Every structure is written in C-alpha cells, then in structure tokens.
Amino acid sequence: MTHSSGKYADFEALREQAVALRRAGLSRRQIRDRLHVDNNDILNRLLEGEPPPNWTKRPNAKDDLRDKARELRLQGWTYDQIQVELGCSKSSISLWVRDLPRPERQKRTREEASAIAKRGWEAKLLLRDEERQRTKQLAMTEVGQLTERELFLIGVGLYWAEGAKSKPYSRRERITFVNSDPNMVTVFLVWLKMLRVAPETLRFAVQIHETADVPAAEKFWADHVGIERAALLKTTLKKHNPSTNRKNTKESYYGCLRVDVRDGADLYRRIEGWWYGIVGAATAPDLANRT
DSSP states (O other): OOOOTTTTSSHHHHHHHHHHHHHTTOOHHHHHHHHTOOOHHHHHHHTTTOOOOGGGOOOOTTSHHHHHHHHHHHTTOOHHHHHHHHOOOHHHHHHHHTTSOOOOOOOOOHHHHHHHHHHHHHHHHHHHHHHHHHHHHHHHHHHOOOOHHHHHHHHHHHHHHHBOOOBTTBOOOOEEEEESOHHHHHHHHHHHHHTTOOGGGEEEEEEEETTSOHHHHHHHHHHHHTOOGGGSOOOEEEOOOTTSOOSOOSTTOOOEEEEEETTOHHHHHHHHHHHHHHHHHHTOTTOGGGO
16 A cells, blocks of 8 residues: 555554554564555554554563573473474574573484474474464455445456356357356356346356265255255266376365356356456556556
C-alpha cells in the first residue's frame, strides 16, 4: 500500500491497519514494510498501546530460558542440544553461557549424532510451519468481503484457466469445468449461481484412476455438490500406467469432478468475451480500470 506526499494525513485509518497487522502477529519491521511507514516516531504512535507478539520478544537475563540454558551447559550439553531443548537461537545461548567452562567433547555414535541432527531439523521445520500459518491467516484477513463484480471477474478467470475452451480447429462452445480441488468447484458453482444458471442444467461426473476407491470418490463428490450419488453421470476411469510414480494414492484422493452446463453455448461465448475484455482492460496503457 503506497501513500502520496501527505501519506500520514489519514492517521486514524493508518493506525487501524497497523493495529490489525500487529494483532495478526507481525513485527514492527514487517508492519513498517507493509504500510511503507519509514518514520519511527509515526510508527511508535501507530502502535501505541499494542504489545508485541510473543514470537518477537527476545530472551534477556530475566528470562527462565537463560537460567535453564546455563544449567544445561553446566551439565555438559552442547549448543545444538540446548537449542533443540529450549527452541532458542545459538547466538542467544552463546551470550548466556560464554563465561562457563566448555564441556569436554563427547564421542557420539553415528546414531546419536543423527538423532540430534533430526531433532534440530524438526525444530526448524516447526518454526517454519508456524510462520507459514501466520502468513496464510493474515492473507485470509486481507481478502475481506467479495462484491458481486469481484466474484464475477474471479469466475471468468477461473473458468478460462480451468475450463474447456473452443479451438479454431475444433469448434466446441460448451461449458465444461474439471478440477480436483473441492474449493475450486465450490467457487465455480457459486459463480454460476450468481450468473443465474439454472441448477437443473448442471451435470456432474467423476474422473479418477481405476486403481482408486471409486465408490468412495463418487460419494465424496456427490455429497460435496449436494446430489444423490445415482445422479452422477458415468465415471471416467483413467488407465493405470505402472511406469508412472503417482503421488495421489492416499485415502484422501478423490480424483476430479467434471461440471457440465447443458445448452451452454451462449454462456461460453459470453465468458470468452468477458475474458478478452479483462485482457484488454489489464493491458490498457493508462490502466484506468485499476484506480
């Protein structure tokens, strides 16, 4: 989000954004970069009264972590072992225990060394996953409510990316959408409803590998779109290729759902026109549609 020369004029609105980001778990640096606030005094005022998230608090001499780290060091633990046990950085551990005698180097078996390395890697993966989840949760809040126009444009792009398209050498103006992501199917169906496509014109069919649990997949997709399993069209089975190292073999694999709209030639033509309207608007020299 950029600001004009009077970028701090609407202070209260900027503060609302800063507080929301703080409560979502962002650090001062992240908030500064996100809102482009390069003045520390302004940033202090924006965050006044908002405590920092726990993950940004650095250990100090008053923390129990420091005492525990010193206790473990006196027991002969290495920096790696202390890091895995306490979940803090090696640089902090070094500051806390640098006045203590270095423990005698212990000879470890290959299995012991491997176990220590594994625990350290698992701790790093946990921290990465926590950061990943924070980023996702913050991104979700940034979307907010969708207007009908926003949903309209999303649906056009969604269909043009995932739906069947007519070719000059094969003129097939029909609506066919195939996807393995239930959420993608849901958004597509909501979009069709917004366009007032009659529910009775919709047809559904499962496409899945022949080695999968076909009945379970059919039940899953029928339940997802709210119809009886018997109302599905004939399932398309994909031949199994033994030379292919497939990853989608778990119980959660349900193949893809195909959504057809009967008598959809007119809607297809409109979708194609809408798509090229988006392309033209996006590439306009003045980009007036984005302001």
